[in-house]
Amino acid sequence: MNQIIQDLNWRYATKKFDTTKKISDNDLATIKESLRLTATSFGLQSMKFLIVENPEVRELLKPASWGQAQITEASHIIIMCSYIDINNDHVDAYMQDVSAIREISIEETAPFGDYIKGAITSFSAEQKELWSSKQTYIALGQVLHTCATLRVDSTPMEGFDPAAYDEILGLSAKNLKPTLVLALGYRHEEDEHQHYPKVRKSNDVLFETI
């Protein structure tokens, strides 16, 4: 079995974290860089990641997360948010970055910017919100791989109350919606789930070659 598959088999959705272990600054920097380098539609990165270290805030978030212990016991939690209303300002800021990083004039970026603006203008408010939220799932998939390679344990969560999160963190006022929560740290030796064989569909069921 090659290293990639060993890494991906090593990971599981950790239920009980070892509260004595913290992710190093180096590993956290790699995790952040993996999130930052994620591919997104048009490269627009219509998302923001909130890293919650404050234990009091995490205590507040726990009941808003179906009481899941990982919220307070993991080394770090990252609230993955997407922008609700993607608009021309986001595209203009992106084109400023394209211009600066690729060392081309802002005029040269105009065709690309106009193309993106045309696409997002054609979306309804609901479609925009949905399209934006999906991008965070790409980031989740990439960073789960990264964490497995680093031997950092991870628990992705969809089970939380976005409205309660909004009330605690004031997200909608910042045009943000929490889409996923990622708990990160190190498995507790007593977490029985680490010993359960992984259940996945067989290749015959999951793939079809045409």
Next chain:
Amino acid sequence: MNQIIQDLNWRYATKKFDTTKKISDNDLATIKESLRLTATSFGLQSMKFLIVENPEVRELLKPASWGQAQITEASHIIIMCSYIDINNDHVDAYMQDVSAIREISIEETAPFGDYIKGAITSFSAEQKELWSSKQTYIALGQVLHTCATLRVDSTPMEGFDPAAYDEILGLSAKNLKPTLVLALGYRHEEDEHQHYPKVRKSNDVLFETI
């Protein structure tokens, strides 16, 4: 710079593939295993992956994909599909797998199965379809990382006509919806895009520590 970040910086959305190069069976097996091991909500894997090798089918799909050359020029394309109507049959099949793989009786799986059934029953048809489609984005993120590690080039695409894909492949009759297309292979040396500096938001903009 560590190896993970080098890998992720190496990747870019390939525009022009080298049509003379094919992904090896070994690497394709790793890519499939990465898709298979992807984390999904409840572990339900409400998705299916169609690997299109047939050049005639790929010619048909090209006009349904805004004419993008990668559809015919890449070594492989994978159509990532999600199940439209997730129902109790999916959960029952999953519980059969849990029972077989974890060597427990089907009765012992009942509380977990009932829990998932309760959750999906509470979703509207639209919510189910959306929730299901998001899972494929997790798979995309994970496999982009895998491909970068393998030095296999990749182009994720949202730009295609799902209705036209359905007409060509008869997907809705199988309860499937195409959500993403992934072109895989090897960059052409003439693809200028490989030389463009990557444009990403700065850490200050993308992250906030609370």
